[in-house]
Amino acid sequence: MHLNRGRPFPTLVWACVLLFGAAGCKTKADNPQAAPANPPFMTAAAAASPQIADDAPPPDKTGGFDGKRAFAHVVKQVAFGPRPAGSAAIAQTQDYIAAELKSYGCTVETDAFSADTPAGRLPMKNILAKIPGSSPGIILLGTHYDTKRLVNFVGADDGGSSTGVMLELARLLCAKRGRYAVWIAFFDGEEAVRKEWVDPDNCYGSRQMAARLATSGDLPKVKAFLLADIVGSGDLRIKRESYSTKWLTDLFWATAARLGYSGIFVPDETAVEDDHQSFLKRNVPSVNIIDLEIPYWHTAQDTLDKISAKSLAIVGHVFLEGVKQLQLK
Numbered sequence: 001m002h003l004n005r006g007r008p009f010p011t012l013v014w015a016c017v018l019l020f021g022a023a024g025c026k027t028k029a030d031n032p033q034a035a036p037a038n039p040p041f042m043t044a045a046a047a048a049s050p051q052i053a054d055d056a057p058p059p060d061k062t063g064g065f066d067g068k069r070a071f072a073h074v075v076k077q078v079a080f081g082p083r084p085a086g087s088a089a090i091a092q093t094q095d096y097i098a099a100e101l102k103s104y105g106c107t108v109e110t111d112a113f114s115a116d117t118p119a120g121r122l123p124m125k126n127i128l129a130k131i132p133g134s135s136p137g138i139i140l141l142g143t144h145y146d147t148k149r150l151v152n153f154v155g156a157d158d159g160g161s162s163t164g165v166m167l168e169l170a171r172l173l174c175a176k177r178g179r180y181a182v183w184i185a186f187f188d189g190e191e192a193v194r195k196e197w198v199d200p201d202n203c204y205g206s207r208q209m210a211a212r213l214a215t216s217g218d219l220p221k222v223k224a225f226l227l228a229d230i231v232g233s234g235d236l237r238i239k240r241e242s243y244s245t246k247w248l249t250d251l252f253w254a255t256a257a258r259l260g261y262s263g264i265f266v267p268d269e270t271a272v273e274d275d276h277q278s279f280l281k282r283n284v285p286s287v288n289i290i291d292l293e294i295p296y297w298h299t300a301q302d303t304l305d306k307i308s309a310k311s312l313a314i315v316g317h318v319f320l321e322g323v324k325q326l327q328l329k
């Protein structure tokens with residue numbers, strides 16, 4: 001994903017330059033994070049020790065959503081190592097996601113495709129859990145599970161956190177039947193293969209799914225697309241995302257306020273390019289729930305110690321209640 005406004009870093013960099021001179025400061029461009037053309041993406045030094053999810057609220061306080069379970073999914077993903085599209089580690093991640101979903105009784109569909117990228121043609125895979133409803137209409141949830149191609153980048157928050165939330169949501173939602181179908185999408189290839197975010201080198205998986213749903217005739221049935229991305233920070237602060245559909249953003253923020261999370265779902269706005277745009281471009285009402293203003297964004301410091309089970313549980317709770325609201329519409 002890509003932040004269009006309100007970047008927090010340049011001001012800090014300039015302040016640093018003023019204080020210490022350019023040699024003492026690292027800009028994002030100087031940061032030696034860009035991955036080599038070929039794997040491996042991980043050096044031995046990058047392995048982080050698992051944290052304990054000791055801040056998880058009891059599930060009965062968050063609508064049944066178990067923050068510890070969501071956290072355990074993040075631990076599992078991080079243990080696979082860096083997971084860029086086409087890597088061996090992402091294949092392990094795909095197997096894990098599909099096996100978890102099946103264990104909850106979800107119907108699982110996978111779409112293996114290949115995408116032409118700046119690194120050549122890469123195999124990618126979308127995974128879709130489908131929960132049937134009693135009336136026509138689909139509520140679509142989504143997350144990306146690939147990680148940015150950077151050395152030692154394990155994406156605990158960026159890729160891991162929202163995927164952990166969606167797996168725990170699937171456990172709860174696959175046991176239920178509502179008025180509308182609920183589909184939960186796990187996208188490959190959200191991250192730009194190049195260091196910079198330049199279209200069309202991003203959102204490969206969500207563009208593929210939106211195109212497939214358009215062809216199958218399912219896309220007009222999608223009443224709302226609910227995206228989560230980077231939701232695990234212990235210092236979580238989610239701004240209204242300004243490309244997102246207003247009524248859907250309002251519904252989520254009203255839901256969060258009713259649940260007592262106004263300190264996390266704040267009224268400020270930011271603009272983030274992300275997987276929701278693949279659906280917005282096709283006129284599907286969409287909302288992006290994201291906290292991109294994390295100091296460790298796209299650095300090797302995006303590790304498990306940044307992740308809070310409580311934050312995962314709060315986001316999961318808001319998604320559960322948001323889906324309930326949409327089932328009444």
Ligand SMILES: [Zn+2]
Pocket residue numbers: 001148158191298
């Ligand atoms: Zn990212």
